[in-house]
Amino acid sequence: MVVDQRRTDEERTDLLFHALADATRRDIVRLVLNGEHSVSDLARRYPMSFAAVQKHVAVLERADLITKHQRGRERFVRGRIDAVRDVNLLLDELEAIWRDRMQRFGEVLAEPDESQPTNLNHHRPSNKENRHDRD
Amino acid sequence: MTVTDVRKDPTALTMTIASEWEAPIARVWQLWADPRKLERWWGPPTYPATVVDHDLRPGGAVSYYMTSPEGEKMHGWWKVVAVDEPHRLDMVDGFADADGKPNDSMPTTQFTVTLAELPSGSTRMTIESRFPSSEAMAQLIEMGMDEGIKAALGQIDDILNVAV
Numbered sequence: 001m002v003v004d005q006r007r008t009d010e011e012r013t014d015l016l017f018h019a020l021a022d023a024t025r026r027d028i029v030r031l032v033l034n035g036e037h038s039v040s041d042l043a044r045r046y047p048m049s050f051a052a053v054q055k056h057v058a059v060l061e062r063a064d065l066i067t068k069h070q071r072g073r074e075r076f077v078r079g080r081i082d083a084v085r086d087v088n089l090l091l092d093e094l095e096a097i098w099r100d101r102m103q104r105f106g107e108v109l110a111e112p113d114e115s116q117p118t119n120l121n122h123h124r125p126s127n128k129e130n131r132h133d134r135d
Numbered sequence: 136m137t138v139t140d141v142r143k144d145p146t147a148l149t150m151t152i153a154s155e156w157e158a159p160i161a162r163v164w165q166l167w168a169d170p171r172k173l174e175r176w177w178g179p180p181t182y183p184a185t186v187v188d189h190d191l192r193p194g195g196a197v198s199y200y201m202t203s204p205e206g207e208k209m210h211g212w213w214k215v216v217a218v219d220e221p222h223r224l225d226m227v228d229g230f231a232d233a234d235g236k237p238n239d240s241m242p243t244t245q246f247t248v249t250l251a252e253l254p255s256g257s258t259r260m261t262i263e264s265r266f267p268s269s270e271a272m273a274q275l276i277e278m279g280m281d282e283g284i285k286a287a288l289g290q291i292d293d294i295l296n297v298a299v
Binding site: 095098101 | 179
């Protein structure tokens with residue numbers, strides 16, 4: 001159902017969400033979005049091995065959430081704000097789908113209540129009675 | 136616009152949309168409980184939904200399909216987890232094969248619909264979507280995007296013509 005030209009985008013999205021599915025990685029992203037940190041500095045913050053933190057950093061880098069660069073003997077990590085924004089863009093799309101649904105919901109709700117098959121209400125209030133003018 | 140609040144949490148994998156309707160709770164509930172009403176708002180006008188089975192009892196199933204402009208049918212299903220009419224509906228939403236059988240290789244979404252009566256007589260509806268995994272969320276958003284973009288092309292729903 002997803003067209004081919006989207007494949008790359010889709011894979012990228014998968015990487016993004018996979019990267020953000022882990023609490024430590026989310027924490028690292030938050031941290032490095034606010035400023036650069038060295039990998040060894042990050043390793044000191046978490047109760048795990050240097051190698052484990054390095055692995056998390058690699059996952060984040062593959063997802064384009066962070067960039068790494070060498071300075072002196074240290075490797076530094078910086079967050080990519082534009083990538084984090086992408087996740088929000090996807091959620092915005094989802095929001096748009098539901099906003100559309102809610103708009104149609106309102107349109108159906110505004111119709112006179114005549115097609116109701118389950119005859120629960122013997123007295124059917126008119127639309128006017130249903131409306132409460134307020135605000 | 137009746138949508139009052141939208142919360143998106145990429146780390147908890149949830150999206151929650153809250154709305155308020157100037158209608159009694161029973162009437163708002165009918166838009167979920169009456170298949171003929173449900174099918175008119177679930178799918179966008181370009182992908183109209185047709186509800187086939189509709190059993191809104193715990194363990195019950197709802198099956199539906201959406202028809203593309205080319206006439207292709209895309210099948211979906213709900214599994215009803217819990218119902219407390221007219222206050223709460225818990226269900227799982229998934230994709231189905233051409234014959235309407237649930238497709239297990241496709242991701243599912245969990246929904247909780249909560250309706251609450253406000254002192255004014257209006258009804259507040261909150262819909263929370265929960266994604267089982269980050270991958271599923273990404274996949275569903277990708278697929279839903281097609282639907283969203285097409286709906287956004289601006290065709291005004293036929294429903295408008297029927298409305299008062």
